[in-house]
Amino acid sequence: MENKENQGNPGCENKESINFIQSIIDKDKENNKYGGRVHLRFPPEPNGYLHIGHAKSICLNFGLAEKNGGLCNLRFDDTNPSKEDIEFIESIVRDVRWLGFDWEDRLYYASDYFERMYQDALTLVRKGKAYVCDLNPDEIREYRGTFTKPGIESPYRNRSVDESLSLFQRMRDGDFEDGSRVLRAKIDMSSPNLNMRDPVLYRILKKTHHRTKDQWCIYPMYDYAHPLEDYYEGITHSVCTLEFEDHRPLYDWILTNLYSSGLPQQIEFARLNLTNTVMSKRKLRFLVEEGYVNGWDDPRLPTISGLRRRGYTARAIRNFCDRIGVAKTNSIVDIRFLEHCISEDLNQSAQRIMAVLNPLKLIIDNYPENLTEELEGENNPEDSNAGTRKIPFSRVLYIEKEDFQEVPPNKYFRLAPEREVRLKNAYIIQCKEFVKDENTGEIKEVHCTYDPETKSGQPGAKRKVKGTLHWVSASHALTAEVRLYNHLLLDDTVEQQAEEENNDFIGKFNTKSLEILKGCLVESTLKNAPVGNHYQFIRKGYFCVDPDSNKGRLIFNQIVSLRDSWEKIEKLNQDNSR
């Protein structure tokens, strides 16, 4: 009795679980740490295309801002001109916007802060907190020491402030070659944290920057630039991934040596990993450049542009990101969960269509030769407002090859000699005979009779039959190409990032990840289907119109298939007969 009453407490049941970052924000709000402000940012480097892992971060940052009445900036962390490009900026802007997030007028670039960062660097030098070092890259590495061996101080570490100041100015002026000198923080060469062993703050890079052109030949390093970018923008919570955890002391060092209040705090969470795919920029690039896939928006790729082309909706992706949670545990999310999210979304919204992927001719012998009936079909049984449409029915139809079997296995509810089956939205038919190619054994056509009393909607249709098949009318159907997709990688474990050196993962590449079906037949409803539109092909799966389509050429991408219970039974049958 008591228990029941407790269970009825809605306050308990509806309590949403809060991630650890939200808890930090809650505490900060409570303590009025930033005057109640919550300000985040999504700071991509424009050196590649965004993928589903970035989507997690985007949803986290923009989502946290939204939930807390705060703001979230979009900021390009463009501090390395040798890797970055305007092309990537454009694709990133498009993808974040497509995901449904709005940074209003707060689109920023690290490169816009270069002068201010330079001035701050000067301050560090003046304070004796930074110095120009003439060691070359190899020497710096040697002097750094190892995990177990402390580093050695640079011979330039104690040169005068004035000398560093003038050398730094000359670095900026272009007096020195790439790699010949750097500006370094003066911290602690024996720190157990290698990031604190006098990290490089500025390097010479005589490269044209995509935005600042040739204005600069020295560029700030991430560790120096990032905390400052956050500070300049009034960021309160600087959310990044786990690998930056050891950089946090440096993040704080930069800030506390330059500024005293309103300092942002870095918080790290685990990046997203997915089974059966690749997520690193390097591997993605490899697949694209080596032609394993067809470009950055190949529907097999977990890039945002690939997912979009595949037919994923922004809503489904956002929902997925919300549901996987945010924590510090390294994890590998099952890609089937992503697939579940898009199925769930499309089940509610996608128009139902009949499409035959592998056509088998079916002739209704007792149906009038020249008659065409306009039958009514529901557009979406999940949505009462979706309405109905007319579907032409005639004597010659096509059904799915797999929906007929000469010798039906156990629990096979589809068509077979003498068997009855319902044609969706039409009639109950009975198989009378079939034509088989004597040489190949392939079934060429199936002949049936229909029962006029069983037309859908009429009382006679109430009769129970085990199976319902989808079909298209031969003379009305449209020809289409259908692209079927399977997981990119066969192995369902994540790529081993430790074995980065080679491209081992390519051994797991699924050579059947793309299957192209050419002679598919789809309902005439799809005649002018716009690119990107989503449909459920009844009994098959969710599909969308690929941008390769044009007038007279319809191409569909399979987004996900429907759950196939028969497949399971079939497999069981096979196992049992062994």
Next chain:
RNA sequence: UGGGGUGUAGCCAAGCGGCAAGGCAAGGGAAUUUGGAUCCCUCAUUCGGAGGUUCGAAUCCUCCCACCCCAGCCA
């Protein structure tokens, strides 16, 4: 090896000293003009391990183990 992290079901993940949420996957069943969707039921006597504190521990303490990250003038 020094440092920084993390370990709750097959996969995510709540839990914050009062006796293991939820989702995905899996299995069973109901219903069904999509073998879809839906609906019901099952699925951790135990929280990496071992000790300890406590009336009471996934939660606190100690030790141990496993895994991840760091030795770019990348981010």
